[in-house]
């Protein structure tokens with residue numbers, strides 16, 4: 001299994017050929033999901049005592065299994081938050097895999113971690129956080145949010161007054177589902193401000209003022225969103241930071257999706273106040289064109305994260321030794337063993353320079369404006385709200401929720417586009433609407449026009 005023979009050489013070439021084909025292709029079919037039973041019928045037993053052989057298994061992948069995936073980088077995949085990794089980043093993802101680097105400790109992964117940190121410096125510089133702020137790459141926004149919440153809670157509990165208290169955090173219903181899910185993991189309660197529109201300083205003030213004495217004692221963090229996943233709304237970070245500072249509450253800004261837009265001069269001002277956060281989540285695998293999976297968590301004071309996350313064990317004692325000193329990414333988030341998942345981003349940044357990132361993000365913002373204009377010109381559809389960042393919510397006049405669902409499946413089945421419905425809270429009711437999220441700079445005005453026409 002670990003020996004080299006002629007079959008292995010051939011397989012290496014086959015795999016490289018496939019990768020080259022995928023990387024250099026300019027058009028990718030939108031795959032269709034199939035039921036488990038159908039896939040099983042097509043490929044049969046693949047994991048057996050003696051193995052089916054690499055060539056056979058690879059053919060099953062190419063013939064059947066690869067086609068049951070929807071590539072996130074398809075220009076007409078505008079569902080959820082799509083992605084569009086650069087070719088340079090994809091290539092270096094291959095290099096990362098081939099290099100077998102353990103990315104937890106500098107002692108083992110110095111070269112890789114050095115590169116990650118160069119990329120991280122650029123990301124941190126976009127936030128405007130003060131000198132000393134730094135971050136690490138995580139598996140995604142969920143892991144980044146959890147790492148930040150746990151850091152905040154541990155810091156809060158350093159004070160004996162709070163040792164036995166269950167923590168409480170405030171966020172809004174526009175916050176991402178992972179914030180609520182990770183609050184459960186960290187066993188803290190969550191109070192949701194009941195509006196999907198921009199959370200302001202005065203909303204927060206009002207919410208805090210309504211807390212009873214014990215709730216106020218338990219409140220240790222506020223999670224603001226720098227670009228809501230559903231609608232691209234950026235909370236009033238300045239106003240929220242003001243209150244958090246006054247009340248001595250940790251401010252976490254979840255910019256998993258929107259963080260890429262910090263690079264775009266046209267919207268950077270909307271994030272003002274982010275430089276006052278205690279921690280920030282940004283997902284390079286969303287709007288910084290990295291392959292999956294690559295999130296990031298950044299701390300104003302990384303020492304606090306180290307206090308919360310550094311793991312102890314006799315087998316890890318060597319890392320405390322003088323000879324092993326250096327930056328250890330494991331100390332700042334929940335994972336021990338980790339892939340140097342910031343390496344593909346580093347290579348792409350080094351290859352293209354940060355200006356190209358600015359341009360590519362600006363294109364996503366521009367596509368949202370173009371879509372807004374096309375929607376206004378089309379009598380069948382109307383905007384639910386003005387496009388925000390690269391998200392556009394719009395309704396097809398006269399459609400019921402099931403019409404949106406049917407339309408989504410039809411477009412998907414045809415291999416034409418993936419655009420999914422969402423809900424928008426309007427007063428006390430939730431309306432089903434259609435949503436675009438633009439990431440891929442290869443999406444064209446024509447793509448948008450065709451998608452809108454398919455609603456006629």
Ligand SMILES: *Cc1c(COP(=O)(O)O)cnc(C)c1O
Nearest residue numbers: 140141142176178229254256257
């Ligand atoms: C996508 C997203 C997350 C979750 O990130 P994953 O990388 O999917 O774990 C968290 N917060 C926001 C605002 C997001 O858009």
